[in-house]
Amino acid sequence: MWNFLAHNKQVAAMLGLMVVAAVVAIVLTTKGGSSAAENIGLEETEDISPASHVFSTHNLPSNDKFMPSIGNGHIATNIFSDTVYMNGLYNGQAGYSHRARIPAWANIRLNSTLTHAPYSPIYSLDTKEGVFKVRVDRERSVVTQRIYAHRFYTRAIVNQIQVEAKTHYDPNFVYQEIWIPIKLMPGEASKDITFPDPVPEIVDGRTIWGTCGQTKESEDLEQQPLPVDVCAYWTSVPDYLVVPQHGSRVFTFVMTADKNKTIARQELVKVLQEDGENLYQKHVEEWQKLYHQGSIDIEGNLELDKVVKGIWYYFLSSLPSEKSFHPLDRFYGLSPTGLARGGTFEDYEGHNFWDTETWMFPSILLLYPKYANKLLQYRLDTAHVAAKLAKYTGNKGYRFPWESAYTGVEVTQPCCPDVAIFEQHISGCISFAIRQYLATTRDEEWLKHGGCDIVTNIADFWESRAVINYNTGYYDISNVMGPDEDHRNVNNSVFTNVVAGFSLYLAQYVSCLCKAYYMPKDPDHWADIAWSLALPYSEEFDYHPQFSGYERGDKIKQADAVLLGFPLQYAMNVSTRLNDLTYYESMTRENGPAMTWSMHTIGHLQVDDASKADAIFNMSYEGFVREPFKVWSELRRPDSGAVNFFTGMGGFLQTIVFGYAGVSIHLDKLQINKPRLPPHATKFTIRGIKYLGANLTLEITANYTKLSVTSLDDNWRLVLNDGKYNITLAPGITVLLPGSGPFTVYSEPWKDCKLPADIIGQNYLRPINT
Incomplete structure (x- = not known):
């Protein structure tokens, strides 16, 4: 992955604080965060909940970026955001491809959370139920808002507002209707989708609105010549909710979105026909099924337990439901910031990188192999494009692009051509993920339906990239970039060569597994190349230089050579492993991503240095996790980089599962x-x-x-x-x-x-x- 820090971020941040301090009159933005005056000086807010699965606060984060998300793998949004994103919906050609913004016709706010009011709302994210709640205790009523992306009605984002009247015993009290002011804040029109003016209609006595548009551009005209359709429907939202002077009532508001107009409309109508509590329980039941399948519990360290539960919540929010009212669309993978983000350069535009297979995939595989299968299916679905890329660059087999999205073509930003050209290890990382999948599942059907083909074609790619060096007797892989993106166009990247070698060996093994129905030519030839790939190693220092010609003392961006020990588990002497860890720890720049320290933690646990591991373990998440909703940033405070950073979360989960x-x-x-x-x-x-x-x-x-x-x-x-x-x-x-x-x-x-x-x-x- 790439990351380019703005040189003047700290200056900009200081100027931003000055502006906030100067603006006494609060202007509500379409993103609808809590009022600026409430949050001046609050860089982070406190999680006040004693429950490990609930994150609660009286004050929302001062920066909207650190608001939590809701999602179900088809549709997602950040709470109180003006933007909704949908699985597989992108806009922009080639390197300008990004998630296409749908206005948030689901963004409903209680006015008491928008202005100075004599109330103290409690905001909570319940990770077990997959819901964000707002509770406001008023003079005459208690108002609770529930916001969730429905786990069964997967096209729907639901807002439910319950108003419970308080009982008054004052004989002089004059009963009146209770009025609750609310506001729909969808934001401005989308620049990505041409939506015509919405059309109202009456359904079962309620007014609903609908509009169908198209994305303005495709990623690649050869792959996808037509714009993509998208339709949205939503319920009309009044200025006030009115309830009787006693009792309670639940109001349900819904937004749906899909590429198919009929599905989007039918789903909204069906949701409105459901009893409010039954609707909610159907959603909760699906979340409970997920946690029944797998979970991680850490007793005695509430902070750590909450961080882990937050990670699983955010992962599962971006993964598709197992059961859905309408059949699910094809799944387009996990991007570095999940489904609820990806419209900007900073959030990696919703693209798929090696992050999916290397950082997120292993823990998901161990607890949710069905989702691991879906992640690999995305690669199978785009394999024909990888074949074209290999041919275009003069190679054989499958060369997967560094970034991909809807069509599978290379969509790396024009800003960063080097990563698209040189960071070819992604194909090896996909093969390594397949290795792990086959090891834990022995999924014969997957092999028959594309698995044999993708493994052997990735091996063909590496065979075409490996060139014999007659001076050394080894095969070289030249002109590449390893995970350390501070060094580009190098030869024999140690990580790249090992993951390429493993790809070649896996093809030999899979050829045996598939021999009854798939016959590649001379599978032992792949193993011969892997056996003879160059592997940089220094006898003098007993460690692995990152690449041929690496100079000791040269700083690096992030974990690279240390990845040989884990996740690749390449066999080496304990002394070599320890020297790799010790040396590269001192050479990694301070503003690198969290995954580096997750891998160093695992390494020190493997060499049985628990005290060192514990110290580095703290570095792998402290400063990256933003309170109160456990949202991860790519960079440690005060910077942020990408938010909500699934890649860092995935590395941290591996520390828990494969480390401790x-x-x-x-x-x-x-x-x-x-x-x-x-x-x-x-x-x-x-x-x-x-x-x-x-x-x-x-x-x-x-x-x-x-x-x-x-x-x-x-x-x-x-x-x-x-x-x-x-x-x-x-x-x-x-x-x-x-x-x-x-x-x-x-x-x-x-x-x-x-x-x-x-x-x-x-x-x-x-x-x-x-």
Whole structure:
């Protein structure tokens, strides 16, 4: 990924504060954040909720960027924003492609949250129910607003406002109707979609509005010659809600959006026909099903537990529902800031990068393999475009673009041509994600329906990129850029070469798995190239230089060579691993993203330095998580970069799952090694680990580690080796794991196919000195 800091950000921030301080008269913007006067000087607000799954505050963030989002994988918005985004809806050609803005006809505000009022609203995000709530305690009533993107009626964003009258015992009290002023704040017209003036109609006695437009430009005329249709419907919103002087009432307002006019209208009508509480319960039930499938609980450290629960909430909000009133549209992947953002350059315009496969995918795979499948399906759906890109650049197979969106073509900004040209490791990262997916699922159907093809074609790409160097006897991969984007157009990037080598080895392995129905030519040739790829290594310092010719002492942007140890799990001496960690920790620039420190944390846990790991662990999230709604920024305070930064969240989750829990995924086993408690935690539980169809729970305390089996897949007999005994697993069994492991869960070999060697450059025999 790229990140370009404005040189004068701090100056701009200071000027912004001066302007806010000078403006005493509050002007309400279409984005509708809390009043400026209420929030002057409040860089962050406090989360006052004692519940781990609820984030509550009396004061909204002074910066609207740090408001939470709601979403269901089809439609999403930031709370009190004037913008709604939809899965797969983009505007702009090529590098100017970005999420297309739909005006937020769902942005309804209680006036008591807009102006100075003698009330103290409580704003809450409930991550278990997938809802944002506003509660206002007034003189004569309690008003509660619920805002959510419905998890079953997936085209709908719902606002429900409940007004409960208070009982007055004063005999002199004069009862009157209760009037609650509200306001619809959709913002200005969209610059991305040509919407005609909305047309009203009456449905079951209620006025609804509808308009259908088209995006103005496509990403690539060759791939998608026509603009994309989009239709929106919403209920009319009055200036006041009026309720009787006693009792209570729930008002429901809805906005729907879809590419299909009939679906958008039918969904709105159906939602309005639902009883208000039944409508809400249908939504909550779908969220509860998700958390029943998998969850992470950390006892004893409430702050950490909330951060983890916030991450899962934001991830799931951008992933599609498993059950929907209307069939779901094709899914277009997870971008670095999720579905609720992506209209701007700063938020990476809603594009897909290596971030998805490298940072978000692994934890999702372990708890929600169905979603991992959907993420890989996006790559399968755009593979034909990757084939064209490879051909265009003079290569074979599939070369996936650095950034992609609706059509799958390269959509990197014109500002940053180098990343599109050189950062080719994304194709290897996709292959590595496939490796993890096959290791945990053995999904034969996926292989038959495109999996064999994508793996072997990615290998063909790397074969065409590797050129024999007759002076060294190794294959070089030249003119690339590793994850460290401060160094471009380098040769033999150590990360790129290893992930390319793993891609070549995986193709050899998959060729065996697929031999009954897919016959690539000479699969061993791929392994021969991988075996002989150059792998930069320094005997003098016993570490991996980032690339051939790297000069010691040269600063880097973010974790690069250290990724060999994790997530790639490339075999090396412990001393080499420790030297990589120690050296690059001192060379990473201070304003890099959080994932660096997540990977360093895992590394120090792997070399059994828990105190060092704990110290770096704090660096991996402190300053990146913004209160009160646990929204992540790409950069540490006072900067922000991209918001809400799923990439940083994904790296942090890996620290929890693959670091402290000690889980690791291999082609022939699931391993648990040296499980530990995160800092200040007393108990740590991962429920719903999925491995070969089994549903497992890992429970860690200071005194014991337990592995429990909820269910198994009849197709795969699982055995646990605890270092001494083999234990056949069965539903309902709980095994106490002695010591620190490693503990191995495994099944019989898959189709008797030989596992790949996964040795790059024969480094164990002849290190390359650079």
